Amino acid sequence: MFEQFSYKKKFYAVLILSVLLGITAYKRSFSGALQSIKYYKESKKNISANQNSDQELIILQGEVALLDNVIGKKVEDPNRVQHEILDFISQQETDIGIARIAELHISQDEFFTIYSNQITLKGSFENLQKMIYAFEKQFDYARIANSRFYTVRDPRTRKKELFNDIIFQNYEKK
Numbered sequence: 001m002f003e004q005f006s007y008k009k010k011f012y013a014v015l016i017l018s019v020l021l022g023i024t025a026y027k028r029s030f031s032g033a034l035q036s037i038k039y040y041k042e043s044k045k046n047i048s049a050n051q052n053s054d055q056e057l058i059i060l061q062g063e064v065a066l067l068d069n070v071i072g073k074k075v076e077d078p079n080r081v082q083h084e085i086l087d088f089i090s091q092q093e094t095d096i097g098i099a100r101i102a103e104l105h106i107s108q109d110e111f112f113t114i115y116s117n118q119i120t121l122k123g124s125f126e127n128l129q130k131m132i133y134a135f136e137k138q139f140d141y142a143r144i145a146n147s148r149f150y151t152v153r154d155p156r157t158r159k160k161e162l163f164n165d166i167i168f169q170n171y172e173k174k
Contacts, residue, residue, distance in 0.1 A: 078104055078115040081170055084141045085119060089131070096123035096131055099163055117142065117168040125149070128164045135166070142168035 005013075082104065089098065102118035121128055128149070135144055146167040151160045 078106070078170070078172070081115065081141045081168065082117050085117060085139075085168060088135070088139055089121075092131060092134055094123065094127040094130055096121050096127050098122070111173070113172045115142075115170050115172070116145070119166050119168070121164045121166065122161060123164075125162055128162065132164070132166065135168075142170040145169040 082101065086098070086101075089096065098119065099122045100120040102120075105116040105118070107114045107116065121131060123131075132144065132147055144166055146165075148165045149162065150165070151162055153160050
């Protein structure tokens with residue numbers, strides 16, 4: 001049956017047949033094996049990269065706890081912070097007066113709700129400095145975000161009085 005074809009035509013037919021069989025074999029077996037090898041190498045790389053994720057998670061939790069400590073204690077009722085500030089001032093043994101307490105200011109972004117309390121204290125420079133230091137060291141409910149000293153001349157007595165505005169901030173995660 002194949003005797004009528006020349007060797008050249010038989011060679012081309014075998015060549016075409018082997019190319020077709022090669023393509024078929026590649027599509028059926030080799031491509032799946034090559035994809036499996038590629039997937040295995042990627043998975044091995046991901047596993048080695050993720051082995052440190054537990055340690056990274058512990059480190060991140062420690063950093064979050066440290067930031068919580070720096071920013072201030074979480075309070076269920078934000079108005080309670082004002083009461084805690086007043087209570088803290090009343091427990092101190094300094095000659096300081098409270099000139100003004102501003103309303104609670106609430107600021108929000110997509111991650112946090114920030115509560116700001118502003119209080120104005122009146123007294124001598126040394127006593128105000130001691131109070132700020134006591135707030136920084138001992139007060140856990142909020143942190144001092146800003147402090148400003150200024151003087152106001154009393155029109156009746158013509159004496160200058162020293163005031164200190166302190167802004168406290170604490171936050172709540174959403």
